[in-house]
Amino acid sequence: MAAHAGRPDERADAAAAAPPGAQPRTARGLPVLEPRLHGGGHRDRAPQRTGLAGLRDRAAAQTAGLHALRLRHRRAGGGGLNASAADLAKWMRCLLDEGRVGDTPLLSAKTVREMGMPRAWMSRSEHAEIGDSHYGLGLFCENYRGDRTLAHSGSWFGWATLMTVVPSRRAGVAVLTNRAPGAVTSILTFAALDRIAGREPVDWFQRLLTKRRADLVQQRVDEKARTDRRRAGTQPSHALEEYAGRYEHPAYGCIEIAHEGDHLAWHWRGAAGALTHWHYDMFVTPDRPTVFHPDNLALSFLYDRAGRIDRIAVPFEPMVEDIVFRRAKDAPEA
Structure with missing residues (x-):
């Protein structure tokens, strides 16, 4: 018009x-x-x-x-x-x-x-x-x-x-x-x-x-570079149920991780979906081009000295260090 x-x-x-x-x-x-x-x-x-x-x-x-x-x-x-x-x-x-x-x-x-x-x-x-x-x-x-x-x-x-x-x-x-x-x-x-x-x-x-x-063309180049950095053949360090729980950040809110059969799923502020194991203790979010969703976002799980999964590091902001979510104190033990 x-x-x-x-x-x-x-x-x-x-x-x-x-x-x-x-x-x-x-x-x-x-x-x-x-x-x-x-x-x-x-x-x-x-x-x-x-x-x-x-x-x-x-x-x-x-x-x-x-x-x-x-x-x-x-x-x-x-x-x-x-x-x-x-x-x-x-x-x-x-x-x-x-x-x-x-x-x-x-x-x-x-x-x-x-x-x-x-x-x-x-x-x-x-x-x-x-x-x-x-x-x-x-x-x-x-x-x-x-x-x-x-x-x-x-x-x-x-x-x-x-x-x-x-x-x-x-x-x-x-x-x-x-x-x-x-x-x-x-x-x-x-x-x-x-x-x-x-x-x-x-x-x-x-x-x-x-x-x-x-x-x-550049997207295909970037995707190849991303997959080339993947360490194939690796496994998570813990059983999947040990990653499940609620993880919190004072500014970014709460990420919930669920154990669903043979995979993990995430939920954060309306974004949700099955996670794909990438390598070691890193999982990535799904590619969902038709909805507002952080596609291929890497979630790196970390553990304390006792070997308990207690943090998730997420690169929400490309110009700063990863945002770290800590397991909620009232979250159930694995």
Whole structure:
């Protein structure tokens, strides 16, 4: 969904004003880009197109025969809010009008300006068209090809959203997709912004596809390096039931280890699953790509001088030493 707000005194109902079969336009003559749904696996048989239509054609060709994950979502947005495409359009227009909805001020102009003021540096993009990213008060403060942009995103496994406004052009773009993780939201947003600005589009699809393929190759290299470090043929030092129990950390909470038949299972703050013995007294968590879960996380069990398993060291934070959970004092003896 892309929309050009126009000046407050020259807005018009573009969809109603457009003659039948014509593309709706704003009062300033700019096209109103309507939201579209595109079925997965469908191949357009029309000649090759450019712009947003071309991006959809190419995306369909790349994903033909692939099926998106069908996930049952029981998650709500921040504060339990539900918002539609129309709601996002209203919010973008409110930001462009410095907090006003029609003649009614919902936020002061000063508050909206402070929301879009860079306050904390986040990162520098590898792409020259974007540059540095900062965080304001609830908004990403960035630049795209010379235009100052304010944006925010949201995602979970199976869906993603990205809302972007360009104050200098009085334009906003919101992309909602049920295929994630991926770069769809950025690709479509950049294509819409280029079209609104009348610029020659950047081939973000090909650029990010190349990077994605390189990342997949690197993943295989990293996985091989990880498995090469595994000490094959080793066994746990204790019987499996001796690892079971509750282990605590004052900041990271409680890890529960259960002995289930011929394997161990873990549970920590909603993450759970069977553990795989890696080598010696190290076990790893399962790979669960469709849920929020620390995949292939190494749990190293340690024991005291009496030979009793009493700690688990977990690399939750890559920049610090392993986080050590200690067996709870009231946990049953093995």
